[in-house]
Amino acid sequence: MTTTRTDTPPAWDERTQLATFLDYARATARAKCEDVSPENARKSLLPGSPLMTLCGLISHLHWVEYYWFQVVFLGEEDEGPWTDEDPDREMRIAVDIPLPDLLARYEEQCARYRRLVAERDLDSPAERPVRDGLHVNLRWILLHLIEETARHNGHLDILRELADGRTGD
Known part of the structure; x- marks a missing residue:
């Protein structure tokens, strides 16, 4: 299966451009995982980053969006897998979950958040403040998630090439 991706928005308003770029980054993450073996999806290939696996990064991207949309923006209770003792637990537990399930x-989660973004004003403030006490708005969260997902796509690209030599854009 080949993931379809485009970074050209169907309209040029700000919301459509932001949503298109986030979807493009999400689709790139999925594309980096296409046809990878289950062993390579769980393999830790960077000696200095033992939690960085394809499974771990997809799990991380899932939970990052959960945190920013549900916990920060909507103000829901944080029910993420992390703990104070294991702040990267979402990456650690992912190696026990098949990559197709994680994807x-x-x-499924991205589809819910697309609807949330479509229904809210970009200037809507988050219910919870961020570390510096400020309440970011939905626009900031979208920009942050584009940056975060794109950064981790670079990690996925490196891991995939190290795992089985597959490269791509």
């Missing part, structure tokens, strides 16, 4: 959960 399906991520895509």
